[in-house]
Amino acid sequence: MSYTQNQLVSVDIGGTHARFVIATIDDDGSITLDEPITLHTEDHASFQTAWQDYREQKGGTLPDAVSMAIAGPVGGDVIRFTNNPWIIRPALVREKLGVERYTIVNDFEAVAHAVARADESEFIHLTGPDKPLAPTGRLSVLGPGTGLGVAHLYREPDGTYRVSATEGGHIDFAPLDQIDDAILARLRKRHNRVSVERVVAGPAISDIYQTLAAMEGKPVADEDDIAIWTRGQDGSDSLAAAAVDRFCMSLGSVAGDIALAQGGFGGVVIAGGLGYRIRETLLKSGFAERFKAKGRFQELMASIPVKLIIHPQPGLFGAAAAFASEHGKN
Known part of the structure; x- marks a missing residue:
């Protein structure tokens, strides 16, 4: 199968699961996802072997770009996951995965990107005033899974936004x-x-x-x-x-x-x-x-x-959004 320059592999890696999807970033910046595939982290010795498994399931070829949302601190020469034993060395991503472009973000940094881009219909109200999230200013994002992810989002008056990962x-x-x-x-x-x-x-x-x-x-x-x-x-x-x-x-x-x-x-x-x-x-x-x-x-x-x-895959959607923010097509 052949892929376009607008396509990438979006990956959401937690303590228990690694979810993979092909994401397409359209010229207007909108993002669409194909059907995700979920792999168990304990079934694979490393992210590279999980990547190879996914590539085989997709017919042996993948886009030449990847965005990874990782459950743990990112940055440095070696990225270690908080709740699984995998490690990633960013300097080797191109060589090991066979890609040209990549983005690596914290998993809840990715979720905050999803929050920034999701339609109002993809939220349900829990408490406080029943009104939309503020169009400008700071929002907090958190969620329980194998661990507890935390990030924050700052919306600028001009419609752009900034996301920061935390270990809250x-x-x-x-x-x-x-x-x-x-x-x-x-x-x-x-x-x-x-x-x-x-x-x-x-x-x-x-x-x-x-x-x-x-x-x-x-x-x-x-x-x-x-x-x-x-x-x-x-x-x-x-x-x-x-x-x-x-x-x-x-x-x-x-x-x-x-x-x-x-x-x-x-x-x-x-x-x-x-x-x-x-x-x-x-x-x-x-x-x-x-x-x-x-x-x-x-x-x-x-x-x-x-x-x-309530977006079905906020981590995958957000990882693709983070890639778009870094490499263009905001």
Whole structure:
């Protein structure tokens, strides 16, 4: 198959999955994606072998450009992923992948690019005033997955925008009540320093569930976090449902803290597949109350629109948008 100069491989690499797609950037700057292919990171020794697998699935040829959204800090001679053992050496990308042009961004930097370009119809309202995200100024973007991604977006009056990656998922966890205290105490047995990622990321549901069970004196077996998420969402386990609600409360607290720290008063966007899967629970949970519970700044927090992006592949879309911003076709 032959590809045009307008096409590239867009890749979203997290702790568990690596998603690949062919992206086309039209002359007007609009971006379209073909059908994504998802590979498990644990099934591949390196990103290069995953790339080769994807190339074979696409008939043996790929575009000569790639944009990678990576779950972890980018920059430097060696890029290490936060939650999987792969490494990438940017100086070798052209040689190892057989491409001419490339872009490498943090995964939530890519999501912020997606937020900047997504249509208003690709957001649903969570809390705060039911109005669009601010057309100018700063927005905060975060989302739970295998870890907790955080970025911020600044929209200029002329319609351009700037995105910055952060490692905000690694700020300290701040308990607000006795249950939070108990969660922290459990986590402190394994971690000297407990970051918010230990409480507000997909795997954290296991520690929340175990904490609630201990508080009620109920013996429960250690089990996969996916099973707890499933029971908590389908209503078959009231303790798991309570754990999911507690997770949503903590996510609200962290989202509010991030907005205060970044000055994201033009809007806050929750992203990621997990956020989308629990969207109905978020609306009914204590998320909104915890988001606003910032003491003297409660009135300010109540003025911030909080949205959930529902684009099916914000990481892939955003990686392509980041490539367009770097190489042209804004």
